Amino acid sequence: MSEHSQVRDRILAAATELGVDASIRDVCAAAGVTPPTVYHYFGDKNGLLDAVAAAGFGRYLAEKRSREPSADPVEDLRRGWDGHVEFGVRNPAIYGLMYGGRSVPHPSMALGQEILRGIITRIGEAGLLRMPVDDAVQTVHAATVGTTILLITNPSEPGMEKLSERTREAVLASILVVSEGSSELADAARHLLVLLAGTGTDLTPGELGILRELLASLGA
Known part of the structure; x- marks a missing residue:
């Protein structure tokens, strides 16, 4: 790694550790550099914070992309939710720069939403x-973002235990054609619909259409 990269990374690490409220002077003291060095690499404090957020999104997206999709996009959605919340709780300072207090969303946020869109599109196709x-x-x-911010800012408040799981399941119930207390047959029909959306079959298009219609009726 070049000296240029080492200095830049050291400044980023210091800013990440200190958080959004740190001054340039604080960052310089922590990184062992002078203010002109920070301005040289990042322009101003906003440029520095944008770079920290971009680095955070890079780590976050790398974790999301490392999860191989399964045959069940609903479970993939659960895993994605849990991974998002876990990343934020594990990296509260950097998460705050990524999602908190921004008047304009960071451009990298759209990349995460595209991964989410892919999972939800598969659910719709099923x-x-x-x-x-x-x-x-x-x-x-x-x-997901609201839940994560609450867990970061108010972790010891009453009712926070299992908040993520409760909220996740409430949101899934609101977007999915699934009802509480459904029969095992209905659950099995919905699961088979999901598998059909992601797996090839030897059925003709007509046969597949009839099967999907019957399974949708059973799962409703």
Whole structure:
């Protein structure tokens, strides 16, 4: 790694550790550099914070992309939710720069939403979505970010234990064609619909259409 990269990374690490409220002077003291060095690499404090957020999104997206999709996109959605919340709780300072207090969303946020959109599109193709894909994407995104910020800022408040799991399942119930107390047959029919969406079969298009219609009726 070049000296240029080492200095830049050291400044980023210091800013990440100190958080959004740190001054340039504080960052310089922690990184062992002078203010002109920070301005040289990042322009100003906003440029530095944007670079920290971009580095955070890089780590976050690398974790998301490392998860191989399964045959069940609903479970993939659960895993994605849990991974998002876990990343934020594990990296509270950097998460705050990524999602908190920004008047304009960071450009990298859209990359995470595209991964989410891909999962929800698969759920829609399986006939298990009760609203348009765009509506479901924004619902899940808003709920996940809000839950994560609450867990970061108020971890010891009453009712916070299992908050993520409760909220996740409430959101899934709101976007999926699934009802509480459904029969084992209905659950099995919905699961088979999901598998059909992601697996090739020897059925003709007509046969596949009839099967999907029957399974949707059983799962409703």
